[in-house]
Amino acid sequence: MTRGLGVVVDGSHLPEWLITLAGVVTQLGDLWFVLAIVIVVILMGTRQNRMTRTPIEDSAFLLALGLGAFALTIILKAAFALPRPPGATSAVIPVWVPPPTAGIYESFVTASGFGFPSGHALKSTAVYGGAALLFRDVARRRIRILAATTIVGLIGGSRIILGVHYTIDVLVGTVCGVLFLWAMWTSTRRSPRRALGVTAGLGVVATVVTLDSNAVLVVGGAAIALVAWRYWRSQQATQG
Numbered sequence: 001m002t003r004g005l006g007v008v009v010d011g012s013h014l015p016e017w018l019i020t021l022a023g024v025v026t027q028l029g030d031l032w033f034v035l036a037i038v039i040v041v042i043l044m045g046t047r048q049n050r051m052t053r054t055p056i057e058d059s060a061f062l063l064a065l066g067l068g069a070f071a072l073t074i075i076l077k078a079a080f081a082l083p084r085p086p087g088a089t090s091a092v093i094p095v096w097v098p099p100p101t102a103g104i105y106e107s108f109v110t111a112s113g114f115g116f117p118s119g120h121a122l123k124s125t126a127v128y129g130g131a132a133l134l135f136r137d138v139a140r141r142r143i144r145i146l147a148a149t150t151i152v153g154l155i156g157g158s159r160i161i162l163g164v165h166y167t168i169d170v171l172v173g174t175v176c177g178v179l180f181l182w183a184m185w186t187s188t189r190r191s192p193r194r195a196l197g198v199t200a201g202l203g204v205v206a207t208v209v210t211l212d213s214n215a216v217l218v219v220g221g222a223a224i225a226l227v228a229w230r231y232w233r234s235q236q237a238t239q240g
């Protein structure tokens with residue numbers, strides 16, 4: 001089954017190095033990497049004071065963006081229930097890949113579950129776009145946005161090269177990411193409490209609608225982050 005703008009690349013005709021590179025690049029849009037970015041934000045902000053507000057507040061907002069985008073992806077995928085391109089769940093393992101790491105390689109270049117919209121495109125747009133807006137002292141605003149757009153484009157392109165998404169999946173995922181970032185930015189005013197509250201709410205909806213265990217993790221992660229943030233605020237108030 002295809003859909004509008006359903007362009008998908010036949011990986012069997014591409015060189016192995018390109019498929020491998022796409023598999024590495026696509027990890028930039030995985031949730032684990034997004035969470036790692038939050039840690040980097042804390043360290044950079046603490047050492048260089050490059051955030052618009054405190055590193056803790058901004059990293060909490062980025063965390064809310066990442067987890068919230070993940071929960072929104074679960075909801076949208078379940079709502080549309082559209083399949084991925086044929087062959088998205090299987091891969092040809094190159095001969096140079098050691099047998100013990102074949103499973104890791106396969107996880108890098110394949111994907112399962114519903115395909116519309118692209119969760120990688122949605123998450124990366126929201127998080128990298130959010131980081132570009134928050135890092136006001138790192139280069140000019142135009143350069144930051146250009147850098148975020150480039151990263152998002154590379155991630156989206158990698159999903160198409162790997163054949164795990166149709167082109168329309170990536171395009172719609174990117175648009176949803178932009179809208180989600182705008183909604184969170186304007187409605188919560190970058191308040192960690194509000195942003196994490198919205199994220200927890202999306203996680204609850206995703207859990208009820210899909211019964212997906214990953215949605216439960218979103219609720220738990222948002223709740224833990226909210227408790228940690230409130231503890232930090234109380235400590236700051238005490239020290240002040």
